[in-house]
Amino acid sequence: MTEAYVCKVTSVGQVTLPKEVREELGVGEDDYVIIEKIGETYFIKKLHGEKRLLARIRERVKKSGITRERLQELIEEETQAAWEKTSKSLR
Numbered sequence: 001m002t003e004a005y006v007c008k009v010t011s012v013g014q015v016t017l018p019k020e021v022r023e024e025l026g027v028g029e030d031d032y033v034i035i036e037k038i039g040e041t042y043f044i045k046k047l048h049g050e051k052r053l054l055a056r057i058r059e060r061v062k063k064s065g066i067t068r069e070r071l072q073e074l075i076e077e078e079t080q081a082a083w084e085k086t087s088k089s090l091r
Contacts, residue, residue, distance in 0.1 A: 017044075034086065053082045 005018045032047040
């Protein structure tokens with residue numbers, strides 16, 4: 001069965017996902033989605049990497065003596081690694 005939803009695009013390019021779509025994807029505030037183009041069609045799916053990302057960061061933060069600056073560096077490193085992994089899986 002095919003379902004279609006009409007969504008308005010705001011002046012800054014934002015789109016509100018209909019409640020039914022958010023519920024089915026399991027996305028909410030602060031979640032990320034991937035928009036993937038295959039041929040002439042775009043697909044949207046939830047990014048599941050954020051919980052793994054946070055778990056890896058927590059493990060690294062457990063070490064004593066970490067500064068805020070180093071924590072920010074770790075967050076940036078892990079975020080980049082997660083996006084690179086996600087990007088490879090989309091190809």
